[in-house]
Amino acid sequence: MRPVRLVICVLWWLPMAYAQNMIYWPDPSWRAPEVAAARPNPLVQRLNAAAGGRKLFLRNCIECHNKEGSGIAKKHSADLLLPVVQQQSDGELFWKITNGNTGRGMPSFSKLPELERWQLVLFIRTLKPSS
Amino acid sequence: MQLSCNYMSVKWHAVLLLGTLFVACGHAQESPFFVTYNHHMQEPGSLEIETSTTADVPRAGQRSYFAPWTELEYGVTAQWTAELYLDGQSTWNDSTIFTGWRLENRFRPFRREHRVNPVFYLEYENINEADRIQKEMEGGAPDVSSPNTVLRRLIDRELETKFILSSDVHDWNLAGNLIVAKNFSQHEGVEFGYALGFSRPLATLASGENCRLCRESFSAGVELYGGLGSALGFGFHDTAHYAAPVIAWAVSDNSTLRFSPGIGLTHQSSPVLFRFGYSYEIQGFGSKLARLFGGKQ
Numbered sequence: 001m002r003p004v005r006l007v008i009c010v011l012w013w014l015p016m017a018y019a020q021n022m023i024y025w026p027d028p029s030w031r032a033p034e035v036a037a038a039r040p041n042p043l044v045q046r047l048n049a050a051a052g053g054r055k056l057f058l059r060n061c062i063e064c065h066n067k068e069g070s071g072i073a074k075k076h077s078a079d080l081l082l083p084v085v086q087q088q089s090d091g092e093l094f095w096k097i098t099n100g101n102t103g104r105g106m107p108s109f110s111k112l113p114e115l116e117r118w119q120l121v122l123f124i125r126t127l128k129p130s131s
Numbered sequence: 132m133q134l135s136c137n138y139m140s141v142k143w144h145a146v147l148l149l150g151t152l153f154v155a156c157g158h159a160q161e162s163p164f165f166v167t168y169n170h171h172m173q174e175p176g177s178l179e180i181e182t183s184t185t186a187d188v189p190r191a192g193q194r195s196y197f198a199p200w201t202e203l204e205y206g207v208t209a210q211w212t213a214e215l216y217l218d219g220q221s222t223w224n225d226s227t228i229f230t231g232w233r234l235e236n237r238f239r240p241f242r243r244e245h246r247v248n249p250v251f252y253l254e255y256e257n258i259n260e261a262d263r264i265q266k267e268m269e270g271g272a273p274d275v276s277s278p279n280t281v282l283r284r285l286i287d288r289e290l291e292t293k294f295i296l297s298s299d300v301h302d303w304n305l306a307g308n309l310i311v312a313k314n315f316s317q318h319e320g321v322e323f324g325y326a327l328g329f330s331r332p333l334a335t336l337a338s339g340e341n342c343r344l345c346r347e348s349f350s351a352g353v354e355l356y357g358g359l360g361s362a363l364g365f366g367f368h369d370t371a372h373y374a375a376p377v378i379a380w381a382v383s384d385n386s387t388l389r390f391s392p393g394i395g396l397t398h399q400s401s402p403v404l405f406r407f408g409y410s411y412e413i414q415g416f417g418s419k420l421a422r423l424f425g426g427k428q
Contacts, residue, residue, distance in 0.1 A: 051338075063414045107206075115335045
C-alpha cells in the first residue's frame with residue numbers, strides 16, 4: 001500500500017476507532033450462570049418490540065454505551081457491536097442488564113420491568129457498525 | 132410590627148411555594164415511594180434533584196402546615212448512594228422556617244441481584260423539632276400543636292440507621308425498612324420505626340413512541356409506615372401510622388412527578404397527609420462536573 005493511501009486509511013479509521021471502545025475486553029468473572037444464559041427471549045417473535053428497546057436504550061444506556069452502542073473508552077464501557085458481546089446468548093445479555101457489574105461501573109437495571117429488559121436485548125441485536 | 136411580621140410570613144410562604152412550583156416545572160422510572168427505600172440505587176455519577184412537600188389536613192384546634200424539602204441524591208458508585216436534604220416548614224398563621232439538614236448514605240453490600248436484597252442506611256440529622264417533613268417516622272408522633280418559636284429552639288442531632296430489605300417479584304417491588312434512631316440532643320432513648328411498601332409499573336412493555344400519558348409512564352403502589360416507640364416504651368402506644376397509596380408519573384426522560392395521600396390510622400396521626408414531589412435526574416453529572424474543572428472524566 002502506498003504511504004499516501006496508508007495515511008488516508010489511518011486518518012479515516014482513527015476517529016472511528018477512537019469513538020468506539022475497541023480496547024474493551026470483557027470481565028472474565030462476569031458470567032451468567034448456565035441456567036440464566038440458556039433463557040430464551042420471550043419477545044423474539046415480536047420484532048417490533050425492538051423499537052421500544054431503542055427508546056429504553058436511549059433513556060438508560062447512552063451515557064456509557066453511546067448512541068451507536070459503541071461504548072466509551074474513557075468509561076471502559078462495553079462496545080456492544082463487538083463479536084465478543086454479540087456472540088453472547090440472549091439470556092446472558094439479559095442477566096448482565098439485570099445484575100450489572102457494579103465493581104466495574106455497570107449498574108443493575110433490575111428496576112426496569114422484565115419485559116423491558118428483554119426489549120433492550122432485542123435492540124442490542126439490531127446494532128450494526130455504522131459505515 | 133405585627134403587620135411587618137405577617138408580611139414577612141406571607142412573603143416566605145410565597146417564596147417556598149414558588150420555589151417548589153418552579154423546580155416542579157423542570158426521567159427516569161423512579162420508585163413511587165416517598166418513605167420506603169428499596170434496593171435500587173442511583174446510577175453511578177448521576178445526580179437527582181428532588182423537591183417534595185408534606186402537607187396535612189389538621190385535626191380540630193391544630194394549624195395546617197406544609198413542609199417542603201429539597202433532596203440532592205448522587206450515585207457515588209453502583210453500590211453507594213449519598214443524599215443531602217434541606218428541610219423547611221411553613222405553618223398557617225405562624226411562620227416559615229428552615230428546619231435543618233440531613234446527610235444520608237446507602238450501601239448495597241452484594242454485587243448481584245438476589246431474591247431478597249439487603250441495603251444498609253446511615254443518616255446524620257441536624258434538625259429542630261419544628262421539622263415536619265416526616266420522611267421517616269420513628270418513636271412517637273411529631274408535635275404539630277406547639278408554635279414554631281418554641282419548637283425551633285429544640286435541636287435534634289440524630290443518628291439514624293435503617294435496615295432495608297427489598298425484592299423484585301414479577302415486576303412487583305416489595306420493600307421493608309426497619310428504622311433505629313438515636314437522638315444525641317435529648318434523653319429519648321433509642322427510637323424505632325418501620326416502613327413497608329409494594330409497587331409496580333402500570334405497563335411492562337415499552338412502546339416505540341415517546342408517549343407521556345400512556346400506562347408505561349406510570350407506576351403505583353401502597354406504603355405503610357409509622358413509629359414503634361422507643362427503648363423506653365416499645366410498641367404502638369402514642370405513635371402515628373399511615374397507609375398511603377402512591378403514584379409516580381415519568382413526565383419526561385429525566386423527570387418524575389409523585390403523589391401520595393396518606394391516611395392516618397391512629398389518633399396520633401393526621402387524618403390525611405398529602406405528599407407530592409418532583410425529581411429531575413442529571414445523568415453523568417460527575418463526569419460533566421469533572422470536565423468543567425479540567426478533569427478527563
